Amino acid sequence: MTAQAERQDELRTERTKLRRVPDRGAHDFETVARILDAGVYCHVGFVADGQPYVVPTSYGRNGRSVIIHGSAASRMVTTLAQGVPMCLTVTHMDGLVMARSAFHNSMNYRSVLIVGVAEEIPDSEKMDALRVVTEHIMPGRWDETRQPSARELKLTTLLRLAIDEASAKVRSGPPVDEADDYALPVWAGVLPFALQPRPPVADERLAPGIEAPPHVTNYSRPNATAEGSV
C-alpha cells in the first residue's frame, strides 16, 4: 500500500470496516477527528449481564483518544473500567432528505463509531483529563471557574478510549431517486437541521454585574456544516 492508502485505512479493522455503501465511509484519523470535534456528547455502548446498554454522555477528544467521565458510582463507568469491549458513537443529524418516493427518503448525517476497551485514567492525570473534557465542550471555561477539589476528583472516574479502530460515515447532498421518479410532480430536496446555541440564560442566583463572557456569547463548534450544525 502507498502511504496515502495506509493513512486512509488506518482505523479500518474487521470490526470497523464498512459493509454497505462504503463510499459514504472513511477510516482515516483526520475525518474521524473532525466529526468528533464538532460534537459534545456521544452514545456509549456496553454489555452488562448479557444486555447491551446505550447511554448518552459528554466527551472530549485528546489527540488520538477520547475521554469520558462519570460518577464513580455509575453503572456505565464501573462496567467500562473493568476493561470490557465498548463502542462510542457520535452522530450529527444534518438534515431530512426528502425524495420523490418514500423508499428513498433518507437523512444527511455525519457519524463516527469507535470500538475498543477503555482504560481508567490514574489519579495523577485526572485533573488534566477533566480539563480536556471541559475545554472540548466549553472552550475557554476551565480557567474561569473553580477547579476540582481533591474530593471532587475522587468522586469522578475518567476513562480513555484510544482512537485505534474506528469508522466515519457521512451522507450529504440531495435525494437520489429512481430514474423514472424524477418526472413525478413531487417536491424533493433537503430540509437541513442544525443544532445551535440560543441566547444564554443566566442563573437566577447570579450576582449582579456579572456579564456572560465571550466563551458563552460567542460559543461555536468547529467543523460545523454550511447550515451551522454541530
Place this chain on the structure above:
Amino acid sequence: MTAQAERQDELRTERTKLRRVPDRGAHDFETVARILDAGVYCHVGFVADGQPYVVPTSYGRNGRSVIIHGSAASRMVTTLAQGVPMCLTVTHMDGLVMARSAFHNSMNYRSVLIVGVAEEIPDSEKMDALRVVTEHIMPGRWDETRQPSARELKLTTLLRLAIDEASAKVRSGPPVDEADDYALPVWAGVLPFALQPRPPVADERLAPGIEAPPHVTNYSRPNATAEGSV
C-alpha cells in the same frame, strides 16, 4: 401499589431502573412517548461476536412500540432480526449547563432508553410500518410521494421493539453549585441548544413550478422545549 404508582413504574424493571439521581428519571409510558415523539433518530445497541455496536438510525413510534428499518443486507438489521437483546436510545441535547465550578458543569437533556428483543415485521404489515416511520419523521409526506413497490419492500427489513422496559431521564434548569461557590465572580447559567430546521434546499433536478409544500416549510416536531429544540 395505587393505580397511579403502578402507571409511574410501569416500564421499570431490574434492567431499566435508575440507579443514580433517580429524581431525574421516570418510568411511565407518557413521559417516554413524549421524548420519543420529539425525535427522528435513535442509537441502537447490539452485540455481534462479543463486541457491542452503537449505530444511529431513524425510527417511528407506533403506539406502544418503536419501528426501525434498514436494508435487508445490513449487519444491524440482520443481527437484530435474530432476536438478540438490544437497546434503543433517543437523546435530545437541550443545553450546556455552566456552573461556577468545573465539577458541576453539566448538560440539560431528555433521553429514553428501551431494552428488549425486536421482532421482524411480516411482509403483510411492511407497508403500514414504513408509513408509520415516514409519517413519524416527515408528517404529511407519505401521501404525497410514490409509495414503495413490492421490490422495494422486499429490500427493506422492518423491526418492531415493544416499549415494555424503558426509562426516561431529564435534566433541565440552572446549574447546581456548592453553597460556597455562589459567591464566586463567575458567570453561571445555561446555554440552550436547539436542533431546528433551516430553510429547505430544493433538489437541483426539481421540475420548474413545484413549490415546497406546507409539510416542508412548516416542519416542526411535537414536544419541543421552550427553546424549540427537538
